[in-house]
Each structure stands twice: as C-alpha cells, then as structure tokens.
Amino acid sequence: MEDQKTMKDIHLEERVVSDHAPRITARGVNVHYGENHALKDVDVDILSGTVTAFIGPSGCGKSTFLRCLNRMNDTVANARVTGQILLDGEDIYDKRVDPVQLRAKVGMVFQKPNPFPKSIYDNVAYGPKIHGLTRNKAELDGIVESCLRKAALWNEVKDRLTAPGTGLSGGQQQRLCIARAIATSPEVLLMDEPCSALDPIATAQVEELIDELRASFSVVIVTHSMQQAARVSQKTAFFHLGHLVEYGETGQIFTNPRDPRTESYITGRIG
Amino acid sequence: MAGAFGPPPFPFCRKLPLMTVLLLLSVILVIAGAGFFLGRGRALSRVSGNVRALHSLPGYYGWHAAIMTAMPALGILLVWLIAQPIVLERQVLPYLPADIVADSTERTLAMADVRRVAAGLDMAVSTGAMTEDEAGMIRTELTDVRSRLASVGVALGSDVKRETLQAAQAYRKSFGAAVLWRGIVVLAVALAGLALALRLTEPDFRARNRGEAVMLGVLITASSIAILTTVGIIWSMLSESLNFFSQYPASEFFFGLTWSPNFRGGSDLGFIPLLWGTMYISLVAMIVAVPLGLFTAIYLAEYASPRARAWIKPVIEIIAGIPTVVFGLFALVTVGPFLRDWFAEPFGFGNSGSSVMTAGLVIGILNIPFISSLADDIINSVPQSLRDGSYGLGATKSETVRQVILPAALPGIVGAVLLAASRAIGETMIVTMGAGAAAKLSLNPFDAMTTMTVKIVGQLTGDTDFNSPETLVAFALGITLFVITLGLNVFALWIVRKYREQYE
Known part of the structure; x- marks a missing residue:
C-alpha cells in the first residue's frame, strides 16, 4: 500500500540528487533590516527537481533567505539585500529584472493559508489571469483543473468551484494556496513553513504533495519540524544566527552532521 | 405640561x-x-x-x-x-x-x-x-x-x-x-x-464584585440614555406628524407633485419635489465624494510613504473640521458663481448661481474625508498575508489593490459609502446656501432645487400658527427623512455584517 511509505517517519531512499543541475545559485548573500544584520554571507545552490529544506531555530535567517529568492524582501521598507543570486544564470537583483516577472517564475506558499476572498476557481485562476497565460476560458478551466488535481484538492472541490476559498478547512486552504502558486507554472516553488498551521492529517497530505511537485519544480521549504525536513527533502541547509552552518544531502545532515552546531540542533540541544 | x-x-x-x-x-x-x-x-x-x-x-x-x-x-x-x-x-x-x-x-x-x-x-x-x-x-x-x-x-x-x-x-x-x-x-x-x-x-x-456590578449599571445606563433619546425623538416626531396627517391627506403628501405652501391655507404640500431635490443633490455629492475619497484612501493606505501619510492624512481631515456653514459660504460666493459663469450660462443651462450642482459638489467635498478615513481604516485592516500572497504570485501593486484588496475591503467600503450618503441626505446648511429654496422637479443639474431638510427649517421658522398644516408638515418631512436615513444606515450595517470576512 501507498500508505505504508508515507506513514514511515523518515524515509531515506532516492536521496541522491547531486547530478541535478543547479537552478538557483546564491553567493555571498547578506541581508540587513535597518541596523540588524539578519543574514551573513550565505552561499547555496538550489538544484532542479529537488526538495531543499531550510532548518534552524527561530530568527536564524532561513525565512529571510527564502524571501530573497523571489525578492519578497523588496516589499519590506527597510530591508537591504547584497550579494548575488542567480536564477538559471541570470542575476535576479539586476536592475533589468522586474520583481513582478520574477515572482511569476519563483512562486511562494506562506506559513498561514491566505486564500483571497474570491471563489475557489478565481483563486487558482488569479495568476494565469494577471500574467495572460491563457487565450480563452477553456484553457483557463484546464489550468485550474490540472492545478487543483496536482494539489490533490480537485476531488474535494470540483462541485463547488464557485464557493469562496475562505470557506475551506485549513488544510484545504493551504492546498488551494499551493494550487494557486503552481498555476503560474513557476520554476521554483518556495514554501515558508507551509504546514505549521495544519493538523497532522493535512500535513501528511501536503508533504505527499510536495514530493510529487518535485517532478515539475524545484521546491524550497522552510520548516521547524526536523521530521518533516527528513521526510520530504533531498537536500538540507541548517541556518544558525544568520549563518549558513551546513548544507548537504538530507541523509548526511541527519545521520552524520559535520558541524557540531548542526548535531546539537538536530539532537535537540540548541534551538 | x-x-x-x-x-x-x-x-x-x-x-x-x-x-x-x-x-x-x-x-x-x-x-x-x-x-x-x-x-x-x-x-x-x-x-x-x-x-x-x-x-x-x-x-x-x-x-x-x-x-x-x-x-x-x-x-x-x-x-x-x-x-x-x-x-x-x-x-x-x-x-x-x-x-x-x-x-x-x-x-x-x-x-x-x-x-x-x-x-x-x-x-x-x-x-x-x-x-x-x-x-x-x-x-x-x-x-x-x-x-x-x-x-x-x-x-x-x-x-x-x-x-x-x-x-x-x-x-x-x-x-x-x-x-x-x-x-x-x-x-x-x-x-x-x-x-x-x-x-x-x-x-x-465582596466589595470588588459590588464595584463591578455598579460599573455594569453605569455602562447600561449610559447606553440606555442614547436609546431612550432616540425613542423620545421618534415619539415626538410621530405625534406631531400624526397631527399633520389628521389635517392634510397622507396620499397628497406622499404622492403630490407640487410643493407650494401658502400660509393663508389651501397649500399644496406634495413631498415628491423635495425628495427629488434631496436625492439629486445627494447623488451629485456621492458622484464627487466616492471616487475622490476612495482613491485618497487607496493612496494613503497602499502607496503613500509613512512621511507623506503623516502629513496628508491630518490635512485631509481638516476638511472634516470645517463647519458646514462655512462650506455653505464657499458654495454661495465661490462655487455657485463659478459654475454659473463657466458652465451654466455658456452651455445654456440657465443662469442660477444656486443649483443642484453647486450644493452637490460642495457636499461631495465635505464627504471626502469621511469616506477616505473610513475606507483607509478598512483597507488597512485587510491582512498583510493577502498582499503577500498576491505579490508572491507576481501581481503588481495596482493588480493587488484592484483584485485582492478592494474585493476584500468592499463590504466595509460599501458601508462607509452608505453612511456618507445618509450624511449627504441629511445635510442642511450647504443646501440652504448653495441650492436655493425653490422646490422643483427638474432634470437640469444647474437649476435651483431644494431638499427636505431646508424645507423643515423653512416651515418651522416661519411666523405662523404652529398648529397649521404648513408648519406641521416639517414633522412629517422630518420623520420621512429619518426613516430614509435610518433605512440606509441599517442597510449599510447589514451589508457590512453580512459580507465581512472574518480575519483573525
């Protein structure tokens, strides 16, 4: 049964992704919020077809770094980002890059489900509509259906697509937000603690979904749950006090960490 | 007594x-x-x-x-x-x-x-x-x-x-x-x-609990005083209105198309022309106030830097502090003649300085800060997570405002607009000075017209027998106006409640 696999707490098969090409290359990234130096000299390669987990204690800079990858920090008034982040070889902080275009390629799912106060259909159709991805209603219907199917939500909502998205349960809302994010066919999907507001069953559904999404997107997930990182990711980065302490294969990070701080964190001594 | x-x-x-x-x-x-x-x-x-x-x-x-x-x-x-x-x-x-x-x-x-x-x-x-x-x-x-x-x-x-x-x-x-x-x-x-x-x-x-009980009593008393006052107002209006309707047929009041009070008796007291004037002026006022107020609110809430906001918001709110009679003067000496000389006369709409347009424009300006500050609060209460969600999908600021924030804020905005409308309907001073006193059924916005509020003042302050229908009609007008604005307010609150999104 399929359940057998998902019920296991940690499964370490199919970890080897080192032959995948890097999608995002970050070098020497520093972030300041006013006087506060939130992120210090971070170098990371995000590989294609891979789920990368960012772990670390609260305030360690992992969400900050995630928000650098689609320039969401631009909307924070006093944030300053330096260093280089390349998406498919192109510097995303280059003046010629429109952050709005970039965010269509690097989608984002937030910690708290935030469906728009619109119908389920319109929530998913929002991205394709503003980016003009479809030529007619039929194509749009197709995108909405396929995204809702990918997000494992179609069967639950297909009869009430016109109902408001805010009326769904928490887990359904988060899957709706994932469907909404993948509807713009991004190359990279950023997830900022996507399961922290969900119950265990909804969490399992979302985790299963993340594993399936890996086939089409690079997924970067910030999580506080080390079990979750171990379950869904192939690569793991451990952040501490604004530094990227260790980055490597998930199996290696959890079974054989090189840095003593990583070991302390995953064994529960700091955090 | x-x-x-x-x-x-x-x-x-x-x-x-x-x-x-x-x-x-x-x-x-x-x-x-x-x-x-x-x-x-x-x-x-x-x-x-x-x-x-x-x-x-x-x-x-x-x-x-x-x-x-x-x-x-x-x-x-x-x-x-x-x-x-x-x-x-x-x-x-x-x-x-x-x-x-x-x-x-x-x-x-x-x-x-x-x-x-x-x-x-x-x-x-x-x-x-x-x-x-x-x-x-x-x-x-x-x-x-x-x-x-x-x-x-x-x-x-x-x-x-x-x-x-x-x-x-x-x-x-x-x-x-x-x-x-x-x-x-x-x-x-x-x-x-x-x-x-x-x-x-x-x-x-338990002295402390006794104190609580007394405090509760004080709070209940305070709120019931407001309610009792309203009941008193309704009661006094109603009794005088009934007095009026015993002297003047209700059907002629509510459906009569002529308003020509004659203090020697035998007046035509049809309220349709007054209702028309009231609604026409309020409509013009809302056409002015809603877009301006709403755009102001959007600018302040979404675009303005904290520094710009810190001085624009108070300056706009100064308008709310200007007494309406001063606005009336503005309508009388500035807006009215300007509209007459530059619009009404050149385009052949008449030669009246007092007009629906004058009063409507000025009431509209008066209502801008009312709408803008209410809408600003409402827009600000739309959670940041919705904005993030929209930006995260690659939407621009104006797409986010149009497609996410305004729909989310719409019930509140509709409520604000309806409250502003009932203020416009109840406005007296500006209409007295800006729209004239002639009760007329006309489509021309540059004609002088008048409203229910103006006529209430006019009929009551006249030097006539208090018990004549010409005076008592003020109470009938008053209670009708009260019912109209009350209905609008109730409708506004109903909309706000019904469609309010429950954000944590």
Missing part, C-alpha cells in the same frame, strides 16, 4: 437651610468622600492591617461605602426634583378657578403666572423690601401687588388677580416645606446608606 418643570428653584430658597440642589449635592459628595475613608479604614481595622485577609483591596471597601452613600441619595434627589413641580402644581390648583384648571393651555399659563408672582415675592423678601410675614399676608384688596413688586425689579404683565396671589403664597409655602423635607430626606438616605455600607464591611465581604 412643558412649563411644569419650570424655572430652576435656586433663586427662591436663599433663606432656607439645606436648600439649593447644588449645596445638597456637595454635601452628599462630602459625606461620600468621608465614607470612602471610613469604609477603607474600617476594612483595614477589621483585619488589623493585614490586607491579604481581606477579600478585596481596601480601596474597594472605600469605594463601596462612597457609592452606597451617594447613589441612593442622588437617586432620591433626582426623583424628588422630577416629582416636586407636579406635586406643587396639584397643591396650588385648588386656588385657581375651575374653568382655568379644566383647560390645559390656560392652566399652564396660570401656573406660569403663579410662579412668577411667587418669584417676585421671593425677590422682594430677599432684597428686604418686604418681610417674610408681609409676603405671606399681603392681599390684592389692600395692596397694589404689581407696583409693589415692580419697585423691587419684578415686572408683571398685568395686575395680579386675587386667586393668583393666593396661589402664589400657597406655592411659596409648599415650596419652602418641600425644599426643607427634600434636604432632610436626602441626607437621611445618604447617612443610612453609609451606615449600611459600614455594617457590611467585613473581611469576606
């Missing part, structure tokens, strides 16, 4: 002990203040200074004693003040002729006379022109009371009748007694309350 509560009783009672209400009030407050310290001291002494053995903090026992002293006493005083004129009138009435007592208007007038003569006697006594005994004994048969009182500065319109003087003397006597007893009763109640409170002050007495 309007005069029954009469002139304030202070001037009559200078010579009596414990007299003025003001003095009585201060005495009660002093006793209550003493009660505070007594209650607190007693609570502390019961536990010999060990505060932890008390159920409540010592201060609560003090407050309990103070409240027990003041509240019942003040309550009795209030009831007494309301009842006293009614009781006094009843005591004095037997002195007056029966035919006067039978007619309510005449009775009111006669009682006013009685009170005036009594006040004159008081004045005479207090200035020393008369002794207390003289004041109680003078007779119209022996003295010219009118000239006697005139000599101490109390002018009476006509000679004092015998029965009026007798009534006034009886009134003074009863009044003196009433004031004396009032003082005694009220102070006795205050002291009894204090004694009871002190007896209750034991370590396990």
Whole structure:
C-alpha cells in the first residue's frame, strides 16, 4: 500500500540528487533590516527537481533567505539585500529584472493559508489571469483543473468551484494556496513553513504533495519540524544566527552532521 | 405640561437651610468622600492591617461605602426634583378657578403666572423690601401687588388677580416645606446608606464584585440614555406628524407633485419635489465624494510613504473640521458663481448661481474625508498575508489593490459609502446656501432645487400658527427623512455584517 511509505517517519531512499543541475545559485548573500544584520554571507545552490529544506531555530535567517529568492524582501521598507543570486544564470537583483516577472517564475506558499476572498476557481485562476497565460476560458478551466488535481484538492472541490476559498478547512486552504502558486507554472516553488498551521492529517497530505511537485519544480521549504525536513527533502541547509552552518544531502545532515552546531540542533540541544 | 418643570428653584430658597440642589449635592459628595475613608479604614481595622485577609483591596471597601452613600441619595434627589413641580402644581390648583384648571393651555399659563408672582415675592423678601410675614399676608384688596413688586425689579404683565396671589403664597409655602423635607430626606438616605455600607464591611465581604456590578449599571445606563433619546425623538416626531396627517391627506403628501405652501391655507404640500431635490443633490455629492475619497484612501493606505501619510492624512481631515456653514459660504460666493459663469450660462443651462450642482459638489467635498478615513481604516485592516500572497504570485501593486484588496475591503467600503450618503441626505446648511429654496422637479443639474431638510427649517421658522398644516408638515418631512436615513444606515450595517470576512 501507498500508505505504508508515507506513514514511515523518515524515509531515506532516492536521496541522491547531486547530478541535478543547479537552478538557483546564491553567493555571498547578506541581508540587513535597518541596523540588524539578519543574514551573513550565505552561499547555496538550489538544484532542479529537488526538495531543499531550510532548518534552524527561530530568527536564524532561513525565512529571510527564502524571501530573497523571489525578492519578497523588496516589499519590506527597510530591508537591504547584497550579494548575488542567480536564477538559471541570470542575476535576479539586476536592475533589468522586474520583481513582478520574477515572482511569476519563483512562486511562494506562506506559513498561514491566505486564500483571497474570491471563489475557489478565481483563486487558482488569479495568476494565469494577471500574467495572460491563457487565450480563452477553456484553457483557463484546464489550468485550474490540472492545478487543483496536482494539489490533490480537485476531488474535494470540483462541485463547488464557485464557493469562496475562505470557506475551506485549513488544510484545504493551504492546498488551494499551493494550487494557486503552481498555476503560474513557476520554476521554483518556495514554501515558508507551509504546514505549521495544519493538523497532522493535512500535513501528511501536503508533504505527499510536495514530493510529487518535485517532478515539475524545484521546491524550497522552510520548516521547524526536523521530521518533516527528513521526510520530504533531498537536500538540507541548517541556518544558525544568520549563518549558513551546513548544507548537504538530507541523509548526511541527519545521520552524520559535520558541524557540531548542526548535531546539537538536530539532537535537540540548541534551538 | 412643558412649563411644569419650570424655572430652576435656586433663586427662591436663599433663606432656607439645606436648600439649593447644588449645596445638597456637595454635601452628599462630602459625606461620600468621608465614607470612602471610613469604609477603607474600617476594612483595614477589621483585619488589623493585614490586607491579604481581606477579600478585596481596601480601596474597594472605600469605594463601596462612597457609592452606597451617594447613589441612593442622588437617586432620591433626582426623583424628588422630577416629582416636586407636579406635586406643587396639584397643591396650588385648588386656588385657581375651575374653568382655568379644566383647560390645559390656560392652566399652564396660570401656573406660569403663579410662579412668577411667587418669584417676585421671593425677590422682594430677599432684597428686604418686604418681610417674610408681609409676603405671606399681603392681599390684592389692600395692596397694589404689581407696583409693589415692580419697585423691587419684578415686572408683571398685568395686575395680579386675587386667586393668583393666593396661589402664589400657597406655592411659596409648599415650596419652602418641600425644599426643607427634600434636604432632610436626602441626607437621611445618604447617612443610612453609609451606615449600611459600614455594617457590611467585613473581611469576606465582596466589595470588588459590588464595584463591578455598579460599573455594569453605569455602562447600561449610559447606553440606555442614547436609546431612550432616540425613542423620545421618534415619539415626538410621530405625534406631531400624526397631527399633520389628521389635517392634510397622507396620499397628497406622499404622492403630490407640487410643493407650494401658502400660509393663508389651501397649500399644496406634495413631498415628491423635495425628495427629488434631496436625492439629486445627494447623488451629485456621492458622484464627487466616492471616487475622490476612495482613491485618497487607496493612496494613503497602499502607496503613500509613512512621511507623506503623516502629513496628508491630518490635512485631509481638516476638511472634516470645517463647519458646514462655512462650506455653505464657499458654495454661495465661490462655487455657485463659478459654475454659473463657466458652465451654466455658456452651455445654456440657465443662469442660477444656486443649483443642484453647486450644493452637490460642495457636499461631495465635505464627504471626502469621511469616506477616505473610513475606507483607509478598512483597507488597512485587510491582512498583510493577502498582499503577500498576491505579490508572491507576481501581481503588481495596482493588480493587488484592484483584485485582492478592494474585493476584500468592499463590504466595509460599501458601508462607509452608505453612511456618507445618509450624511449627504441629511445635510442642511450647504443646501440652504448653495441650492436655493425653490422646490422643483427638474432634470437640469444647474437649476435651483431644494431638499427636505431646508424645507423643515423653512416651515418651522416661519411666523405662523404652529398648529397649521404648513408648519406641521416639517414633522412629517422630518420623520420621512429619518426613516430614509435610518433605512440606509441599517442597510449599510447589514451589508457590512453580512459580507465581512472574518480575519483573525
């Protein structure tokens, strides 16, 4: 049964992704919020077809770094980002890059489900509509259906697509937000603690979904749950006090960490 | 009965002990203040200074004693003040002729006379022109009371009748007694309350919870006063309106197309032209105010830097602080002539400076800050997570505003707009000065028209018989206006409630 696999707490098969090409290359990234130096000299390669987990204690800079990858920090008034982040070889902080275009390629799912106060259909159709991805209603219907199917939500909502998205349960809302994010066919999907507001069953559904999404997107997930990182990711980065302490294969990070701080964190001594 | 509560009783009672209400009030407050310290001291002494053995903090026992002293006493005083004129009138009435007592208007007038003569006697006594005994004994048969009182500065319109003087003397006597007893009763109640409170002050007495209960009572009283006032307004409007409809057919009022009051009678009082004027002017006002106010709110909430916001918002809100009569002047001397010279006359819409357009524009400007500040609050309360969600999908700022924030804020905005509309409908001063006074059914926005509010003022301030339909129509207009704006407000609140998104 399929359940057998998902019920296991940690499964370490199919970890080897080192032959995948890097999608995002970050070098020497520093972030300041006013006087506060939130992120210090971070170098990371995000590989294609891979789920990368960012772990670390609260305030360690992992969400900050995630928000650098689609320039969401631009909307924070006093944030300053330096260093280089390349998406498919192109510097995303280059003046010629429109952050709005970039965010269509690097989608984002937030910690708290935030469906728009619109119908389920319109929530998913929002991205394709503003980016003009479809030529007619039929194509749009197709995108909405396929995204809702990918997000494992179609069967639950297909009869009430016109109902408001805010009326769904928490887990359904988060899957709706994932469907909404993948509807713009991004190359990279950023997830900022996507399961922290969900119950265990909804969490399992979302985790299963993340594993399936890996086939089409690079997924970067910030999580506080080390079990979750171990379950869904192939690569793991451990952040501490604004530094990227260790980055490597998930199996290696959890079974054989090189840095003593990583070991302390995953064994529960700091955090 | 309007005069029954009469002139304030202070001037009559200078010579009596414990007299003025003001003095009585201060005495009660002093006793209550003493009660505070007594209650607190007693609570502390019961536990010999060990505060932890008390159920409540010592201060609560003090407050309990103070409240027990003041509240019942003040309550009795209030009831007494309301009842006293009614009781006094009843005591004095037997002195007056029966035919006067039978007619309510005449009775009111006669009682006013009685009170005036009594006040004159008081004045005479207090200035020393008369002794207390003289004041109680003078007779119209022996003295010219009118000239006697005139000599101490109390002018009476006509000679004092015998029965009026007798009534006034009886009134003074009863009044003196009433004031004396009032003082005694009220102070006795205050002291009894204090004694009871002190007896209750034991370590396990829940003074704190008593305080809560009193606070709850205060809150309920405060809210019921507003409600009772509304009920009173409706009641008074309704009774006069019914009076109007008994003299003028309701169907002609509600469906009549002509408004031409004629103070000699035989008026046409159809309210349709006034309703049309009101609605037309409000429509123009809303066409001006809604987009401007909304755009202002969007700019302030979504685009303005904190520095820009810090000075733009107060400046806009200054508009809300300008008295509407000043806006009326602006309409009269600036906007009206400008519209007439540059739009109405060149385009052949007429030559009136007062017009629907003038009043509508100015009311619209008046309503901009109202809409903008309400909408600004509403837009700000849309959670940041929705903005992030939209930006995260690659939407621009204006796409986010149009497609996410405004739909989320829409119920609140609709509510704000409807509230603004009911303000526009109820506006009087600007319309009086800007739109003219001619009731007209016309589509031309540069015609002078008028509204219900203007006509309410006009009909009531006229120098006519109060009981004619021409005056009473103001009440019918008032209650109709009230129903319209009430309906709008209820509708606005209903929309806001029904469609409000529940964000945590």
